[in-house]
């Protein structure tokens with residue numbers, strides 16, 4: 001992934017290490033929710049007014065490629081951490097991937113006649129506070145809909161490489177893009193609808209809804225990847241890296257590894273097959289209308 005060519009986001013805050021790092025990560029990313037609105041509805045009704053690629057300044061066909069110019073690197077993101085613990089290169093990569101999600105979703109929203117209000121991304125090591133409660137390494141990366149912030153302990157990237165067998169920068173970019181996908185769901189009102197519907201059903205129903213929400217975030221991550229690919233910012237092997245990561249955090253893989261058995265009714269994020277499928281749908285089509293996991297009979 002040519003992440004050095006992505007525009008660096010200003011929306012990264014590095015909170016450093018609180019001294020409690022070293023926890024393990026059991027699950028597969030997540031979301032934390034607060035109050036919401038109505039019934040799960042569809043993005044099928046959304047219309048694309050314009051090609052997001054054009055709005056990214058990347059004309060299709062023979063219009064030529066115009067990747068964002070590399071920018072010089074002012075040091076630091078937000079307040080200085082008590083103890084810098086996040087490797088600079090990782091921080092830089094995350095900031096640039098986030099920047100590119102801002103550009104892509106900005107263009108997609110503009111095409112929908114709307115405006116993309118980007119999330120903030122909090123880097124931390126160990127634990128930190130969020131409006132959704134305490135964030136710790138044990139929770140894994142998550143999006144908090146109450147403060148509209150993505151929380152990422154970059155130790156998770158080590159887990160992704162070593163425990164989940166999914167190394168590579170695009171695997172890590174997939175994790176960031178998935179959490180940003182939850183923010184997109186929040187802006188589109190899907191998360192509020194999900195929240196309301198989840199309150200009206202039992203535990204099993206909630207798990208099933210959660211799977212659809214997570215698979216949609218995977219599909220949205222794929223939509224971002226689609227536009228990165230169309231602008232020649234991916235390298236050979238990147239797509240495979242991303243698909244490997246999506247499979248690695250499948251509930252069946254994690255349950256098999258941690259419990260030695262698989263209980264599909266307890267899935268909250270979807271199986272390896274489902275996660276790679278929906279990531280691929282977004283990646284291949286680049287069209288959010290194809291990401292309606294709530295309409296699919298079996299996601």
Ligand SMILES: [Zn+2]
Nearest residue numbers: 029030031214
């Ligand atoms: Zn998620």
